Amino acid sequence: MKRILIACGSGVATSTVANQKISSYLDENGYEGQYKIDQCQVSEVVEKSGDYDFCVATTVVSGEPKCPVLPGLPILTGMGLDKLFADISEEMKK
């Protein structure tokens, strides 16, 4: 079971969209039931990161998170989305 943390400024708006898009992508690519996603505010990422395999953040994460952090911007712009999904696949395979 992979634990994924999705963060945005408030943990309410863009992380909700990212959560849905990443869940759909993972389900369509055979990972259904193999992951658990939580949303949070970006200010909580460093503190929470030790409990997660990786994080996708639509805002800048400052400090030193204990798990890899992927940029979530492509989910919102559509630009570079293939690369982000490829990176997420890589993290799922680890």
Added chain:
Amino acid sequence: MEKIVSNVEKHYVAVKLSATNHENVLDEMAGTLFCEGYVTDGFRDAIIEREKNFPTGLPTGDINVAIPHASPEFVKEPAICLGVLDQPVEFEVMGMEGEKVQVSVLFMLAIKKKEEQLGLLQKLIATCQNQEILSVLKTGDAEKIDEVLGDLIS
């Protein structure tokens, strides 16, 4: 500032703006949502402060957008304000420190509960990724804008 359309049943409003910097743009759009009764007077400052800390510019192609929003505590009724700019205004890119983008279409969101607004948010992001729709919005045509926003909310 000029109001293009307002729909009080579906909670949306669209304005045409000739502001020259991002703070003026946010000020006028937040003011519009306040005047229409969707948010409390703290919303304006919250939007401007949040944009400073968490910029919302999205480089989506020829026409770039921004989706300013703030904490639900200042929201009375969920609503959306479309802003169409005469001239593009510089915003910082979401999640990319120091990167800038010239924005000409904005969606200001008054969000109350994330669960209730997932559908709207999804449709909104799809709209932001559709240059054809963005170019229609950019013309400022009231009838077409009404149609696009109506679809977004329904």
